[in-house]
Amino acid sequence: MEKLIGLLIMIAVGVGLALVFWGLNRLLGPKSPNVVKDVPFETGRAPISASGRRMAVKFYMIAILFVLFDIEMIFLYPWAVVFRDIGAVALVSMMIFIAVLVLGLAYIWKRGALEWQ
Amino acid sequence: MLMKDQLLEQFGDAVQVEESAVGDEVYVVDRTRITEVCQFMRDQAEPNFSILMDLTAVDYLKLNHKPRFAVIYHLFSLSNNQRVRIKAYVPENDPIIASVTHLWAGANWYEREVWDMFGIKFKGHPDLRRILMYDEFKGHPLRKDYPFSKRQPLVRNDKPYIDKEIDAYLHRVSGSNGTQKTIENVPLSMQEAMKKALSDSGSQSETSFLMNMGPSHPAMHGVIHLLLELDGEYVKNTDIGIGYLHRAFEKESEVGKWSHVFPYTDRLNYVSPLINNVAYAMAVERLLGIDITERAKYIRVIMSEISRICDHLTCVAASGMELGAMTVFLYLIQAREELWSLVEEITGARLTVSYIRIGGVKGDLTAGFADRCRAALKETRKQVGECHKLLTRNRIFVDRVTGTGVVSKEDALSYGFTGPVLRSTGINYDVRKANPYLVYDQLDFDVPYGENGDNFDRYLCRLEEIEQSCRIIEQALEKIPKGELNVDYEGKILTGHQMADSGKFGKTKELLKSQALTDPTLSGNSANNRLNIFPDNKRVVLPAKEQTYGSIEGVMNHFMLIMDGYGIQPPPGETYVSNEGANGELGFFVVSSGEDHAYRVRCRPPCFALMSGFHKMLQGDQVADIIASFGTINMIAGELDR
């Protein structure tokens, strides 16, 4: 518990910093809205397409890939910590695991998921 | 067979030869057969004329010519560097002529400009919208009956123009479908996407959406507006909006005297103003039929090449900076600084030089110029070396510019590209080699050209041209002869004139000392005597300021050149003269009516053709590549919008 006091202080500092920055600026900054200023800045012309639309599937693919590899990465961590204690079993089993991972990478590479064109 | 015979044989009465006092090859074509003639010229004629260099119009209202308008086509043959001018008269009551956009894609923008400026319609043009003026503008400004001083407000219904767009936008955001944004403002190819965007905001298909880039986008410098149709990060379609920097150069040129146009030409391509000066001076000198002195030619070459180096340095530097390589920018600008100091030393100004005069140049090179120039070239080479280290061998940069902004040979010719952009596709066309002017034929230099027509080739072409220009300057400095600088109207060499305006350098002491003495004959009613006092009233070159302020002859000379109805009066005629600007062929088509001011000055800016084909380069590239391509094109809005 005592350990976490530091963390709590950090959370307080983080929130406080954000609040101070935001609040002070709201307090000190002028407020003079007008129609032209309020329009989203699309480099000099009023936007034609409203944003907030659905985005291309490509970005979804990246998210999926990330989740896949990130989870596998998490598996590697405990293994790496206790690697020396377990020895040969760990080496062989993780080699198989990484081989599967590399195969997966090769597969998505081959299938064009890593083509950003 | 001569071009003339070929045309007469093919088209008979529909083609007439027009005599040109200065030796241009001019044919007058019946307007109903213009497309046939153009097609013949492009495909069958021997040699064939593959490039439409320029397309413009002249309004002959003041010359009482019927029909009133002439649409003018300047064709260029790559195979034997021949130029032909084709004229088609268009009557006032039915200002329509067939479009040649199907023959040359570059005609698209030229015809739009003619429509915008003269109100001549082009039948079969895919997209005849205004181009330089804004949509609300009424009338066609380059018509002779459009008053020079007539102002039109940039606002409609006393509301700021932008309000209309913003109103429409706010309507869309708030859900209702109340848009007044005129859909005709976008090209046909994009109207479908535009309609979609306007009708159901929020639930657009995810395949494409429209986005504005510019006019106040940091990379759209020189101010242009791109309307992009994007598929994710990829560009499907582009509409380029120009005219934000339109200053009515051509209209203004018709009002001032012949020599008053120089300050305006400074502002065309403001990165290399001296080249513009030279091009215009060459055009007027051709009308006058005079040849300038050898020394003045060399000085013009030296100053042009310094300008070209400055232009290329700026272009490479700026495109590097836009790709994130800020350090390269400052290194190259440092080299440019040295060169601009030289320009300042000679011309008295850094940007708005107005240094070239009709018949010569304003002033001689300063003492010790050659050494300082060589030192500056050394610095330039050093900084270009740094640039090679930082960019040319940088994997990130090379990957970014290789294979992006590609333009094929065919497209480049069809759009009338010239300069480094054309050369990057592998077509070795340079006006300095094709139609050598000044003393370029006596100097040894190479014209670099690429093969892929992509951004990297353009970048390398420009860097190599810097090196070649350095070589030209060094040779010119060796070869430059001593002698007089200026010639007069009849081609006689002017003597006894120290042309440099030392007053411009702050040396006003001499000016103060020499007060102008008023000749008694000028006062009172001695008008009859005045004829005897005039020195050479036909003189072309303005006297130096010391002369103007210091001696009565100078005052008179100056006065006569400036006063209404005297000045330089080239004989009636028309001519097209071009030189190699930093971005390509910079042409001036000048029409003289025999008066002391130009009847029409048409500038063929290299950027105009480049920008008209810019959308081709962007197609299929990514948003980030727009910046790279735009950088290597080196668009200068000053000459694009005029």
Next chain:
Amino acid sequence: MADFIVGAVEYLSKFIFFIIAVLVISPVLTWVERKQSAVMQDRIGANRAEILGLRMLGLFHALADSLKLFTKEYFVPKGADRLIFHLAPCISIFFAVMGFAVIPHADTLIISGQPVEMQIVNLNIGLLYFFAVLGMAVYGVVLGAWASNNNYALLGGLRASAQMISYEVSIGISLVGIILVYQSVDLMEITRAQGDLLFGFLPKWGIFLQPLAFFIFMAAGIAETKRIPFDAPEGESEIVGYFIEYSGMGFGMYFLTDFLETILIACLTVTFFLGGWQAPFIDGWILQTFSDSTFLGIFQLNNFILTIVQFLAFVFKVCLVIFMMMTIRWTLPRFRYDQIMNLGWKMLLPLSLFNIVVTAIIVYFIG
């Protein structure tokens, strides 16, 4: 009273690096960025801001800039999601701050006989905590971009999220090698393990044991901070940035986040690869030279001096890494989005997997 002082000193010493990072390094960084680039580009750089005639080489510009940002209008564009628009930069800066919680800036300091770890929170899963924080940092960017109701911001946000999550994979996998070598995910333990010498002269730092991982981590780390050459999400001359609609301190917070993340990545690079707070060769000498007598009532003299030296060593190394990142930033042009993704997925990821395999085999056979 004495307890209070001891407690205060304890916490002050734990937080000292964080305080310096936020209050000193990050403002100075804005100055360093300007001044270093100026030196590299043969210019003078910022030198105008003055207080009472004092210019201090332009150091006051950091102050002037922040004052300016505080007094700018903070406006929200039409159609924006107001709550998220306000929240997003706060999220960004919050997680940038939280990252500092696990950075060890010195070894244990003995205060009234009690050993105190020089780390704000001594988490035994420090590495995982760091990844959690890093992962959350994406939210600030994406939400801010999405809430702005602006096409450019959205493009920037998408690029940023794609880039940040892609490189997180590489960062994560490259660090597996470090864990294999040092057998811990506790940052303090990892740093301590780097204290020995290899072959009697080479410090047992990550950079020497895991050179490949170092380069992968550096590259991916710079990508995480979204600095040139990985600044496609900002790309000020291309899409202006995901924070295009933010004004005043809204922008300021993103800006500060950038610098805090730069410091954070530099800290982590130092911790994993440059021996953290280790001051090799002189630490033993300090312990022997100075006595362990009481100092200032609560410290031990030799331990106190050693801690100070370690702290300075850490700060020095961090500054060195930041200097390197700045130099890179002012030398290279920007990657294009697809180049970034290719580098991440086709170069760094396979390389980091390769690194694990090689490391595991070597560790197995050599021990």
